[in-house]
Amino acid sequence: MKKRKLGRNGPEVSAIGLGCMSFGGFYGATGQEESFATLDAAWALGIDFLDTSNIYGPHISEEVIGAWQADRGKRFKIATKGGIVIGAPRGTADNSEAYLRGELEASMKRLGVDNVALYYIHRRDWSIPIETVTETLLKLKKEGLIGAIGYSEISPASLRLAAAVGHVDAVQSEYSLWTRLPELGMIQACAELGTAFVPFSPLGRGIFSDVDLDPGTFGDKDFRRANPRFSGRNFRHNMEYVRELRAFSAERGWTTAATAIAWTLQQGDHLIPIPATRAPAHLAAWAGADEIVFSDDDRAELERILPVGWAMGDRYAYQQLVGIERYC
Template identity: 70%
Template sequence: MKTRRLGHSGLDVSAISLGCMSFAGFYGATDQDEAFATLDAAREAGITFLDTSDLYGQGLSETWIGAYQKDRKYRFQIATKGGIVAGAPRGTADNSEPYLREKLEASLDRLGVDHVELYYVHRREFSRPIEEVTETLLKFKQEGLIRAIGFSEISPASLRRAAQVGPIDAVQNEYSMWTRLPELGLIETCADIGATFVPFSPLGRGILGDTDLSPSNFKDTDFRKNNPRFIEPNYSANMKHVRELRDFAEARGWSTAAVAIAWTLQQGKHLVPIPGTRSADHLMEWADADEIIFSKADWAELGRIMPLGWAHGDRYSDAQIVGVERYC
């Protein structure tokens, strides 16, 4: 697995890293044994960097990572997030120093570590100046609790404001072949300020794979159940593009998921995608995506199959987008 530099931190992380939201059951039931098998597969593939949050399963994802590291006597590089108030109305955030400190310390305890490599503010508290929040994160860094600082789902303008206070190491926003919003300034801004851009959901929440999903069978707890892109007629319209992408991948001996991740990697050397899975088998389908290099003809064909704006439906429902900073 190739590596890439994490912002200004001096740390090198695996070019493809693992998102651990699925460990908490966002897309279906899972258990600790399955999570451990997935983490074993990640290590085998050369993945060194994990992404989690105190919100995922109300700490369950972090707890399982901590248990794995203790059981296997192995230490991953870890990014986690805080700032969303669990149990409050959706979109409620608290970015005050006391709240973030409490949540960070609880995350460290669950993970069984004295520091994490990267800590993100999961969602902005819009009434609190981002400059103040950045100062809080820099304080945590000075105290040795974190090695690098970041923000999730923020705008390019907010990022530039934060960068005036101190070095921002990473920004995590949704980005994939069907969610292209970060191309409207965020990826470029990250490059300008020396931050790593971390695309989450680079597999389009599972649609950019070799197996058809069954939205009619999604559990009520599945995030996609009420997501516009997985509701008809949008889902069928989107699958027409996905099936063409599958044909493209198959003709070249690649998995569709590997193509989707390679596509994100090749949008810039400062991108570190974090595909998520709870399955070791699924992980191995895309673990070698950093080895794929597209030709000019490949890029032209990908542009034809999935042109800008091809996805039918919003990336979030009105309820799901609450708390996300919009900039277009």
């Protein structure tokens, strides 16, 4: 696995990380054995960067990672998040120093570590200026509890405000062949400021694969049940485009998933995508994406097959948008 820097001043990590939200059951039930097998496969493939959060489960994802590291005697570079108040009404966030410190300490205990490679503010607390929150993160970094600081789902304007206080190592947002909002300022701002841009859901929450999804089989707790892009006419429309992408990929000997991740990697050297899975077989389908190099013809064909704005339906349902900073 090739390496990329986690921001201007950060450590080198695998060019593709592993998102661990699935370990917490967001896309259906899973168990420790399956999660361990996925982490084993990631390690064997050279993936050394994990992305998790205290709310995944809640706590389950962090606990599984901690248990794996204790059992295997190995250490991933781990990014985790805090700021969302677990058990409170959706959208409730607390970015105060006392709350963030307490949540970080609890996360480290579950992970079995005395510091994390990267700590994100998962959602903004709008009662506290982002400059003040950045000061808190820098304080935790100075104390050695975190190696790098980051924000999830903020705007380019907010990133610039935070960066005026101190260097922001990473920003995480959804970005893929069907979600291209970050091209309207965020990817550019990150490049200018030396900030890593970390695309989550680069596989479109599973739609970019070689097997048709069936929304009718989604479990009651599956995040996609309420997602507009997976419902009715929207889903049928979107699958027509995905099937063209599959044909493009198959002609070149690539899986659809590998093509989708390779596309994110080739949008800039500062991008580090974190596809999520709970199954080793799914991971194997895209693990070689860092070796794919598109020709000019490939890029032109991808833009023809999936023109900007092709996806039908919003990327989130209204209730899922709470706390996300929208800038366009």
